[in-house]
Amino acid sequence: MEALADFALTFVGQLQKPTLAFLLGGMLIAALGSKLVIPDAVYRFIVFMLLMRIGLAGGMEIRNAEPGDIFLPALIAVAVGCLIVILGRAVLPRLPGVKVEDGIATAGLFGAVSASTLAAAMVVLDEEGVVYEAWVPALYPFMDIPALVLAIVFAGIHQQRQSGAHKRVRIWPIVADSLRGSALSALLLGLLLGLFTRPESVFDSFYDPLFKGLLSVLMLIMGIEAYARLAELRRVAHWFALYAFVAPLVHGLLAFGLGTLAHYATGLSPGGVILLAVIASSNSDISGPPTLRAAIPAANPSAYIGSSTSIGTPMAIAVGIPLYLSLGHWVFGL
Amino acid sequence: MEALADFALTFVGQLQKPTLAFLLGGMLIAALGSKLVIPDAVYRFIVFMLLMRIGLAGGMEIRNAEPGDIFLPALIAVAVGCLIVILGRAVLPRLPGVKVEDGIATAGLFGAVSASTLAAAMVVLDEEGVVYEAWVPALYPFMDIPALVLAIVFAGIHQQRQSGAHKRVRIWPIVADSLRGSALSALLLGLLLGLFTRPESVFDSFYDPLFKGLLSVLMLIMGIEAYARLAELRRVAHWFALYAFVAPLVHGLLAFGLGTLAHYATGLSPGGVILLAVIASSNSDISGPPTLRAAIPAANPSAYIGSSTSIGTPMAIAVGIPLYLSLGHWVFGL
Amino acid sequence: MEALADFALTFVGQLQKPTLAFLLGGMLIAALGSKLVIPDAVYRFIVFMLLMRIGLAGGMEIRNAEPGDIFLPALIAVAVGCLIVILGRAVLPRLPGVKVEDGIATAGLFGAVSASTLAAAMVVLDEEGVVYEAWVPALYPFMDIPALVLAIVFAGIHQQRQSGAHKRVRIWPIVADSLRGSALSALLLGLLLGLFTRPESVFDSFYDPLFKGLLSVLMLIMGIEAYARLAELRRVAHWFALYAFVAPLVHGLLAFGLGTLAHYATGLSPGGVILLAVIASSNSDISGPPTLRAAIPAANPSAYIGSSTSIGTPMAIAVGIPLYLSLGHWVFGL
Amino acid sequence: MTHKATEVTIVAEKVIQEQIVEIIERAGATGYTILEGSGKGQHARRTHERPSVAGDAFDIVKIEAILGDRAAAEQVADEVANTLFTHYSGIVYLEEVEILRRARFWR
Amino acid sequence: MTHKATEVTIVAEKVIQEQIVEIIERAGATGYTILEGSGKGQHARRTHERPSVAGDAFDIVKIEAILGDRAAAEQVADEVANTLFTHYSGIVYLEEVEILRRARFWR
């Protein structure tokens, strides 16, 4: 009860903060038919800037981190990524009107990770004064890649059963393809540069100070896109919308629980637990869809992109982040 | 006489300031055949940034403003927008070689408002230490929309007379279309966010500090475009050029006069009076032309875009702003 | 020996600095097949920002400079630009498998100047605390234009010999075309604005603070492009690769020597000598290739662009800059 | 095996893109493709590179629609020419093409 | 003097661009041209203006290849239609064109 009241307060408080406000503002103006468009080149540059910032900070902090501290959270990330897809594979295709491939691809996308949601959570935590290990955001690929790979493997198995033909799904190309995508490339390059070089001067003068402002623009874009793609969602079974509402929170809570174990086992900070929950809660926007389109051609993109962009991402940001934050208050007495 | 000397001094002083210097620099390099181009994506992002900045500041200040203080200036904005169009409608089509539709569309564009001119004036006032109510720039739509609507109505009436057919001009779609344009959307969204949320952190770290620098780039673009479109202007009656020279100043003085009334009546600040004059003086670049092209197809875009971009905007920025500033010195003893 | 050790140390130290680290990082991720792309619009805007920054700083400083101080370094710049092309003209076409036109065009490109290399050197010097006259970077066109013009003249002469036809190469159009290119336009406009107006406010709040961060993004782009164009280089004679390895250092050392004369003759600062060496060492990326493509159509662009972008530029930045820096330590006791 | 079909191409100002698309859809086309470009005709030349200071309404778009039914394609061409090209810039033309998967182009 | 040749045009999702190009090259084409656009067909409409939040895989590309040999062009069209258009969006069609410099289009 108290927790619920705290969540309500946190949620209303976040509504006032730029992150959520710009997201909802974007949805609002799109709903009102605004023609405001942030150019694609700007969008792509913002995503690069955010991921480079996250990578650099992570790399600079990993220098001083105990490898042992990272191991368990990384393992949890992998486990959660796989669990989400297994769960989705089990549930979605059972729902009436849901094609097996569509269900698998959607589960894969919800297991994968969104850079924008992650960056939003970082800014919220910073504003709330909640600290976290800078390497936690860098766990992103540990959840993202296993989720996408597993979904593609499930789709391959399904197709084999259908066609009888035996065609092995090769895993390494999928992993390599993910790592080479623009999002993970930027993150990992930032990580490397942070780890092995001294990027402090550009980090402090450029990547870090622009982070919050660029994120507000990105939130606006995500809000506009969320509304714009609702139309696509309308063309597929309603179960996708329901899944997109519920799944981010279930996934986040699952990760929050496992993260809490890591808190007690190896001292993962409360902020780290919250971020782990957000990573799980998020669903991939940039990198996931093209990977899935290429690897599971039989799946209808309207189903998985619609549910992810239109409902999943707003839920993860607008409801998920305040929820895990207030859970953090409650569980860790933040 | 003294006022003239003051204007001359102010003008020469402004020539040294980045705003005017970049505008004239852009015209110069374009005249010399430079191939320098600021990419369209960057241009559009800059405009977004400036309007969001203006909107946020306005919204944050309106929170504390007396609604009564805003009412009279808003009314003046509407009145000036309409007066400009009525004046243009009466004068332009009487000139030899000017087609009625071309005259009406041009009057509409000069009644409408330019975000770049407005932003330029704000930076000039800031540098001069002249304060103004942050909601004054947000009066933009109060002049912009009535002017465009009235021009389109005039064009509709004219066409009916020509063709005899009775076809009512529907006003609401024009208003809605204006509000949905990329410029007004950004401004109004910023206003809303400033009014109802707490965007201070991104305003102070991102939108505000980048304002002046981005404006210098925008001035460069406007200068380049001003020169580039002179060619278009050459293909239409010379009267358009003359109108574009004179009208911005006439409109600005008109608004300055009415604004001075508001100064004495409800305490509008001298800086606010100057900005009101600049808004009237400015002529729309981004949002006006497409609206007019769609709504008055019979008007030749070379006439209204050429006169506005090539002469009207440079006049409003280079002559208008220093003029109203030195008038402010003179009238209000700034 | 000591100098060599100092160079080795300087080089390793630079590897840790953002400038070199981002360049090599770009090459690395491109080699690993990353799909990360910085949008073209962002690239072009970054180049504009850097050159405007360089121009403004130069212009503001020339105000207070003795014209006499600038004369000798400018003369050296012209001389080095010509010498590089004469040298390349003499050597390259003699190598087996090298077409005369390809050799001339390549020599022209290596005589011309790269804005990104220049900006990189400025950031390195700033970080090392090595001061230089802000007008030295503005000597850029004094080396760039003569080199391109001379290469085009040589190509014209060669073609006349081949065809027998007598067709004079007109020099002014080439010079004008260079000056009008986007890179030199931005630099010269910045110079003018710095010289004749007071751009301090935007310089200090916008162009200067963003310089270092934007350069890191540009270095990333250059690294990615360097790798991407290796394929083109493979399709031409290996001698181009060898030239691209050796020439930047030879050119830089030549300019370092002549610059040292200017140091003793007219007091050019050690930092100025180093920058002069870097300018000579660099080879044009943005402006040179189109000029050469238009003026020497018979030359194969894969030869000159491949050797410049893939090897010449990385050599000038990664080896050249540390080399001249450690030479500066050694010669001037920095 | 291929089948005959008619491609109708319209090059016009972007400001009328939506109206052209409506005409195409009303004529029963199963789809269309839009390419952005620049061009020169009787009116001012527009280039795609310069920033769209006057908005993108004046950009040039090339819209192509393939219709299985020639009469429908002609109808599109006529309607665009008669209702839109009176005031707006543009050209329209037809070409015979050979399509695969014929059903794709009939509605 | 001009010669007959066949142009095969494919409008499709960018995600299969590389696969289409491979088919074209295997058929012996000496080159191809790619234009980026947007379009509407049986599937969701994509526009080129909005930011590519879901990646650019869903953009529409128009790929054109001119082949001196008509049979090769037909082979390209068939292969694209049969192997790629089962799951991915797209259309393919052929046109007769008149080329100059014939040797340019034979390998």
Place this chain on the structure above:
Amino acid sequence: MTHKATEVTIVAEKVIQEQIVEIIERAGATGYTILEGSGKGQHARRTHERPSVAGDAFDIVKIEAILGDRAAAEQVADEVANTLFTHYSGIVYLEEVEILRRARFWR
């Protein structure tokens, strides 16, 4: 009602765009359309997505002009092929199209 006309299409490096346009205008065309793209031919492949580090001179443009007079179209094609394609990349080809508003294409 439609009329016959000839479309001449040139795909080439952007560096010669102005020269091509001049040839087209000299031949009496009433307009032309330019689309930006990427492509592969005998020379290095250029893609439109990567930043234009070596300038945009190497981008690929597709230039189309419709001429009412077939001979004029052939002249454009010949002149481009003979004067520009000796050193620069590119292809040129002709197609017959059916235009509306015939006067639009005669000067």
